Amino acid sequence: xxxxxxxxxxxxxxxxxxxxxxxxxxxxxxxxxxxxxxxxxxxxxxxxxxxxxxxxxxxxxxxxxxxxxxxxxxxxxxxxxxxxxxxxxxxxxxxxxxxxxxxxxxxxxxxxxxxxxxxxxxxxxxxxxxxxxxxxxxxxxxxxxxxxxxxxxxxxxxxxxxxxxxxxxxxxxxxxxxxxxxxxxxxxxxxxxxxxxxxxxxxxxx
Numbered sequence: 404x405x406x407x408x409x410x411x412x413x414x415x416x417x418x419x420x421x422x423x424x425x426x427x428x429x430x431x432x433x434x435x436x437x438x439x440x441x442x443x444x445x446x447x448x449x450x451x452x453x454x455x456x457x458x459x460x461x462x463x464x465x466x467x468x469x470x471x472x473x474x475x476x477x478x479x480x481x482x483x484x485x486x487x488x489x490x491x492x493x494x495x496x497x498x499x500x501x502x503x504x505x506x507x508x509x510x511x512x513x514x515x516x517x518x519x520x521x522x523x524x525x526x527x528x529x530x531x532x533x534x535x536x537x538x539x540x541x542x543x544x545x546x547x548x549x550x551x552x553x554x555x556x557x558x559x560x561x562x563x564x565x566x567x568x569x570x571x572x573x574x575x576x577x578x579x580x581x582x583x584x585x586x587x588x589x590x591x592x593x594x595x596x597x598x599x600x601x602x603x604x605x606x607x608x609x
Contacts, residue, residue: 406448406452406488406489407448407451407452407455409487410452410455410456410483410487411455413483414426414429414455414456414459417459418458418459419461421461421463421539421543422536422539423536423539423540423543424458424461428458428527428536429454429455429457429458431527431532432454432457432458432520432523432524432526432527433451433454433455433523435454435522435523435524435526435527435590436450436451436453436454436519436520436522436523437450437451438586439519439522439523439584439586439587440519442584442585442586443515443519443584443586444515445515445516445519446493446496446516449493449496449497449500449516450500450516450520452484452497453480453496453497453500453501453504453516453517453520454520454523454524456476456479456480456483456484456497456501457473457476457500457501457504457520457524458472458476459476459479459480459483460472460475460476460478460479461476462475463543464540464543464544469507470505470507470508472505473501473502473503473505473507473508474502474508476501476502477498477499477501477502478498480497480498480501481494481498484497484498496514496516496517497516499512499513499514499517500512500514500516500517500519500520500521501520503517503520503521504517504520504521504524506525506528506574506578511583512583518583518584519583519584519587521583522582522583522584522587522591523587525578525581525582525587525591526587526590526591526594528574528575528578529575529578529579529591529594529597529598530593530594530597530598531597533575533594533597533598534597534598534601537567537570537571537575538567540567541567541570546564546565546566546567547565547566547567548566548567548568549566549567549568549569549609550562550565550566550568550569554566554568554606554609555568555572555602556569556572561573568602568605571598571602575595575598576595576598576599578591578595579591579592579594579595
């Protein structure tokens with residue numbers, strides 16, 4: 404898999420230092436995808452390349468372009484992949500997986516490779532790492548932890564543009580029910596328990 408090593412080096416040069424979407428995030432998604440692929444009938448090489456490239460364009464969450472990050476990542480990936488010995492069909496599978504993976508695109512991926520990538524990426528939004536990423540993003544946006552008069556969205560719709568804890572209710576606590584693969588669902592349920600324990604403890608401290 405020489406292409407994997409070469410593409411990995413290209414991605415390292417491209418990625419920025421946003422702690423929620425840096426190269427370490429890419430590698431965690433890569434390893435999640437590797438684990439899931441062992442239990443699913445999919446082309447592992449294509450899944451892993453898609454994992455490496457899935458966030459090479461990542462607009463800030465505060466940008467109106469943010470929801471198009473996966474579309475732009477797919478376009479940029481296509482130009483990178485053309486330098487390697489991939490067939491048009493393989494490039495399509497990789498780029499479709501990248502374009503479809505984003506939560507904001509609200510898509511069920513077209514291929515099993517895409518479904519695995521989406522699950523692998525969503526797993527990194529859960530558990531202890533997921534919690535860390537929420538607050539890393541919130542810090543960069545100067546977003547307060549919670550709405551003082553209703554921290555847990557009991558009487559309002561979650562608004563994670565304004566409060567960090569709202570992101571749990573707007574997205575993170577929903578992810579386990581949206582997973583595509585059996586192994587992805589099992590791991591997502593484990594990591595969701597961590598989120599719930601965190602929120603329970605958080606409630607006792609405010």
